[in-house]
Amino acid sequence: MGKVRVANFTVSIDGFSSGLNQRMDEPFGDNTEGLHAWYESAMVERDSGRGGPEADQLQRFHEQAGATIMGRNMFGPHRGPWADESWTGWWGDNPPYHHDTFILTHHERPSVTMEGGTTFHFTSAPIDVVLDRAKESAGDQDVIIGGGASTVRQYLLAGLIDELDLGVSPILIREGERLLTDDVAAALREFQVVKSYPIGNATFYNLSR
Amino acid sequence: MGKVRVANFTVSIDGFSSGLNQRMDEPFGDNTEGLHAWYESAMVERDSGRGGPEADQLQRFHEQAGATIMGRNMFGPHRGPWADESWTGWWGDNPPYHHDTFILTHHERPSVTMEGGTTFHFTSAPIDVVLDRAKESAGDQDVIIGGGASTVRQYLLAGLIDELDLGVSPILIREGERLLTDDVAAALREFQVVKSYPIGNATFYNLSR
Ligand SMILES: NC(=O)c1ccc[n+]([C@@H]2O[C@H](COP(=O)([O-])OP(=O)(O)OC[C@H]3O[C@@H](n4cnc5c(N)ncnc54)[C@H](OP(=O)(O)O)[C@@H]3O)[C@@H](O)[C@H]2O)c1
Numbered sequence: 001m002g003k004v005r006v007a008n009f010t011v012s013i014d015g016f017s018s019g020l021n022q023r024m025d026e027p028f029g030d031n032t033e034g035l036h037a038w039y040e041s042a043m044v045e046r047d048s049g050r051g052g053p054e055a056d057q058l059q060r061f062h063e064q065a066g067a068t069i070m071g072r073n074m075f076g077p078h079r080g081p082w083a084d085e086s087w088t089g090w091w092g093d094n095p096p097y098h099h100d101t102f103i104l105t106h107h108e109r110p111s112v113t114m115e116g117g118t119t120f121h122f123t124s125a126p127i128d129v130v131l132d133r134a135k136e137s138a139g140d141q142d143v144i145i146g147g148g149a150s151t152v153r154q155y156l157l158a159g160l161i162d163e164l165d166l167g168v169s170p171i172l173i174r175e176g177e178r179l180l181t182d183d184v185a186a187a188l189r190e191f192q193v194v195k196s197y198p199i200g201n202a203t204f205y206n207l208s209r
Numbered sequence: 210m211g212k213v214r215v216a217n218f219t220v221s222i223d224g225f226s227s228g229l230n231q232r233m234d235e236p237f238g239d240n241t242e243g244l245h246a247w248y249e250s251a252m253v254e255r256d257s258g259r260g261g262p263e264a265d266q267l268q269r270f271h272e273q274a275g276a277t278i279m280g281r282n283m284f285g286p287h288r289g290p291w292a293d294e295s296w297t298g299w300w301g302d303n304p305p306y307h308h309d310t311f312i313l314t315h316h317e318r319p320s321v322t323m324e325g326g327t328t329f330h331f332t333s334a335p336i337d338v339v340l341d342r343a344k345e346s347a348g349d350q351d352v353i354i355g356g357g358a359s360t361v362r363q364y365l366l367a368g369l370i371d372e373l374d375l376g377v378s379p380i381l382i383r384e385g386e387r388l389l390t391d392d393v394a395a396a397l398r399e400f401q402v403v404k405s406y407p408i409g410n411a412t413f414y415n416l417s418r
């Protein structure tokens with residue numbers, strides 16, 4: 001059986017994973033420039049062929065994932081009922097998931113199959129039911145809880161996550177969605193810090209039960 | 210004129226600088242083992258004579274400080290009126306400050322001069338008044354806002370801090386005092402991340418106006 005993992009999730013020094021005013025030209029909102037700068041460094045380092053934590057991180061992210069769950073705000077900037085159903089995410093015609101991808105939302109719409117094997121399913125089912133569907137689809141691969149903070153917090157509070165790769169990037173977001181709120185931090189009771197390692201300008205922490 | 214600085218302040222991955230149940234044998238409270246492990250590495254590295262960020266960090270901490278302000282909970286585990294006045298801090302007869310050190314407290318007591326030049330002053334004056342006294346005493350050296358979180362938060366919210374050296378250590382404290390609460394993070398509006406650097410197993414961030 002695969003694991004249920006949060007992978008490549010990145011927060012600022014002050015603990016936010018997105019800023020205020022998410023919009024079409026700022027998917028992460030205000031003050032988030034550089035939040036994922038580490039990803040470019042990781043790709044450069046991987047492509048150098050030298051191996052190292054960067055290559056491991058990216059390989060693990062891309063190869064061991066069999067299904068993804070995300071919140072509707074990670075999928076797009078829309079709120080309330082869909083005006084139309086043309087939006088299929090930020091990622092173009094061939095999204096980087098290549099597997100069943102479940103969008104938590106109060107506003108269901110029909111599933112959409114994209115190029116490259118990604119199918120977006122829109123569901124208002126309880127989070128544990130969505131996880132069961134994702135596990136079934138993933139088989140012996142991992143289910144990735146992709147984000148945003150609201151979605152990851154719900155799964156952490158429900159005790160449904162096995163492992164987190166959490167990056168801290170050297171920026172201040174100042175206001176936005178916080179991952180490790182007091183209730184979530186307290187719910188990490190069973191997690192240990194397995195290792196920490198730099199990737200680009202970020203520091204990553206691997207937290208596991 | 211010196212700066213007003215927070216130096217060597219360390220938080221956990223989840224953002225806490227102390228845990229619950231501070232007591233005589235756990236000055237930082239529950240789940241804080243390893244919070245300052247970086248300090249040992251820094252001393253070893255400095256004593257190696259190779260220089261580097263560790264040596265700079267310690268030198269700056271010890272040599273540019275002309276006065277310190279701390280909260281009563283950093284000074285000791287006592288709460289409420291003093292039962293007696295025998296407690297003179299965790300640091301033995303010769304505390305590592307060697308200058309005027311102001312303890313914010315609602316329970317004043319006479320100043321105590323220790324070996325090595327540290328004098329503890331107990332004051333219930335407003336924080337800006339205490340800062341003025343500390344600046345006068347520090348002359349052209351820096352005033353260090355030593356901690357804990359409650360004290361640093363008050364000075365940050367009042368806009369009275371010029372610079373912070375903030376370390377993140379690879380531990381989870383889970384419950385305790387948080388430095389960058391939502392109001393404090395929002396108040397960092399004028400701060401930029403000047404640099405980040407590893408010291409031992411911690412990552413440090415230098416934040417300046
Ligand atoms: N820093 C990172 O690594 C990272 C990773 C991923 C995403 N992000 C960013 O984070 C932001 C989004 O995060 P977020 O915390 O605001 O939100 P989110 O978790 O992406 O989405 C929250 C929304 O999803 C729907 N939803 C969530 N749980 C639900 C449930 N149990 N049942 C039904 N609907 C549910 C609701 O939308 P409706 O009520 O409208 O349906 C809710 O408002 C974006 O800016 C994104 O770019 C950052």
Ligand SMILES: NC(=O)c1ccc[n+]([C@@H]2O[C@H](COP(=O)([O-])OP(=O)(O)OC[C@H]3O[C@@H](n4cnc5c(N)ncnc54)[C@H](OP(=O)(O)O)[C@@H]3O)[C@@H](O)[C@H]2O)c1
Binds near residue numbers: 283335
């Ligand atoms: N992680 C780090 O780098 C670091 C650094 C320093 C300290 N610490 C730890 O942090 C913990 C203490 O932090 P903390 O946030 O609990 O408290 P703190 O800031 O050290 O002290 C708070 C106490 O100081 C007094 N006080 C604070 N502001 C005052 C004001 N404006 N006027 C009058 N009195 C005032 C009050 O005590 P009374 O009402 O009792 O007088 C208050 O309860 C300790 O465990 C310490 O070891 C950690």
